[in-house]
Amino acid sequence: MKDSVTTDSQLDLDKVIVCPQCDAVFQLVRPQHGERAKCQRCHKVLIAPRRNxxxxxxxxxxxxxxxxxxxxxxxxxxxxxxxxxxxxxxxxxxxxxxxxxxxxxxxxxxxxxxxxxxxxxxxxxxxxxxxxxxxxxxxxxxxxxxxxxxxxxxxxxxxxxxxxxxxxxxxxxxxxxxxxxxxxxxxxxxxxxxxxxxxxxxxxxxxxxxxxxxx
Amino acid sequence: MVCMELSGTPKKIVSARDLGIVACSRCSKAWPLGTQTCARCGHALVSRDPMSLQRVWAYWVMGLICYVPANLFPMLQTRTLFQVDESTIIGGAVELAHHGNLGIAAIIIFASVVIPLGKFWAVAFLALSVKNRSMVSKNMRQFLYEVVEYIGRWSMIDIFVVAILSSLVQLKALAAINPGTAAMFFALSVIFTMLSAQAFDSRLIWDVQAKDKSAGDGGAEINE
Known part of the structure; x- marks a missing residue:
C-alpha cells in the first residue's frame, strides 16, 4: 500500500483531511460556498461550507x-x-x-x-x-x-x-x-x-x- | 461537488493508519501516529479503539436484557369507568388492529418491535463482520451502520407517546391512562442500543477490506 507520495511528501498535517468514518486520507481541497467535499471511499460529506x-x-x-x-x-x-x-x-x-x-x-x-x-x-x-x-x-x-x-x-x-x-x-x-x-x-x-x-x-x-x- | 484526492494517487485510497497518521475522532484533525491527545479539542486519540467491540457487545447485551421485560410487562394502564386495562406493546397494537386502526397498529409494531429487533441484528452483524470475512460489501455495511445510527433515536417515540398520553388523559373518574413498568425497560433498552451503536468504530469496517486486498487480488478498485 506504500506509494511514493506517502513517503516523500512527509505530509504537512494541516494540508491533509482524514475521513472520520472510514479513515481514508485525502489532500485538503477547500470547496467553494455551496459545494460539498465528499469522501471518495465511504461518501461521507467532509466539508460543506455555506455563505453566511x-x-x-x-x-x-x-x-x-x-x-x-x-x-x-x-x-x-x-x-x-x-x-x-x-x-x-x-x-x-x-x-x-x-x-x-x-x-x-x-x-x-x-x-x-x-x-x-x-x-x-x-x-x-x-x-x-x-x-x-x-x-x-x-x-x-x-x-x-x-x-x-x-x-x-x-x-x-x-x-x-x-x-x-x-x-x-x-x-x-x-x-x-x-x-x-x-x-x-x-x-x-x-x-x-x-x-x-x-x-x-x-x-x-x-x-x-x-x-x-x-x- | 468536489472530490477529495490524495495527489498522485487518484485511484488508490490510503488509510490514515498506514500513513502514520491518527485522526481525532471528534474534530477529525490529523496528528502523527502516537500522539496521545488532540491539541485542538482535547479528545484522546486512538487510531483504532481496541475496546470498541467489547463496549459494543456489553451495551448490546444490556439492551437485549432490558428489551425482554419491556415486552412482557404492561406499557400502558388504561382505566375507564368500569374497567382497568393493562396492555403490553404488542397487545396494544393488536387491540388497535381489532378496532380497525390497522395503520397505527402497523406503525407501533414497526417502531417498537421491528426496528429494535432489526437494530440488535444489525449491530451484531456489523460487530461480527469486522472479525470474520463478510460477503457483504463495505459500502453496504457502512450504509447499514449509518441507518442504525440514524434510526436508533426514533425508537424513543414510544416512550414519548406514553408520556403524552398519561399526562393528557387524566379525566378524573371518566378515564385515565398511566404508564406501566415496561416504559422504563423500553427506554433503557433504547438508550443501551444507542450507546452500543455509538461505541462501534466504523473505521474497523474498512480495515478488513484493506487486509483482504493485500492478501487477495492486490489492486481491487473501490471507486464507483
Missing amino acids: AGLHIIAVALSVLFLIIGAAIFPFLTIDAAGNKNAVSILDAALAFSGGPMIILSLATAALIILFPLFRVLLTLYVLVPVVLDRPPARHAIRAFRLSEAMRPWSMAEIFAIGCAVALVKVADLAHVGFGPAFWMFGILVVLVIAQDSFMCKWSVWNSLEHPKRS
Missing part, C-alpha cells in the same frame, strides 16, 4: 431558544370529554412518569425533549457569536462545541413532535383533543432544529476555532 452559514445558524438558534421557552410554558394539548377538561404543557408531559423509580424516566424525558435541545442552542450561540463577529473565540469555546456535538444524538425534540401525532390518533376517538399555542411552536421548532443541523459544517467551525483570525 454562521449568521444563519445564529438567527435560527435564537428563534429556537425563544420557541423552546415558549413551548415549555404555554399549554400544549387540551382534552375535552363529557365535561372533563385537561390541558397539559410539555413540562407536564415530560414529567408524566412520577412515583417510585419512574421518576428517573421523567427526568430523562425532560432532559431529552427540553434540556438537551435548550443547552445545545445556548452552547451554539456561545461558540458561534464571537466567531461570526470576527472576535477571538470565547473562553472554553472548544469545550463548549465538543459538548454540544456530543449532545446531538440525545436531543430529541423532533421525535417528541412525531410522538404527539401518534398520541393524538390514539386518543382521537376517546375524546376531543385541541391544540394549544405550544403545539404550533413545537412544530416550527422541529423544522428549525433540522435546518440548523444541516447548515452546520463541523469542519469549518473547528477550523475557525483553531485559526480565529482568518475566519
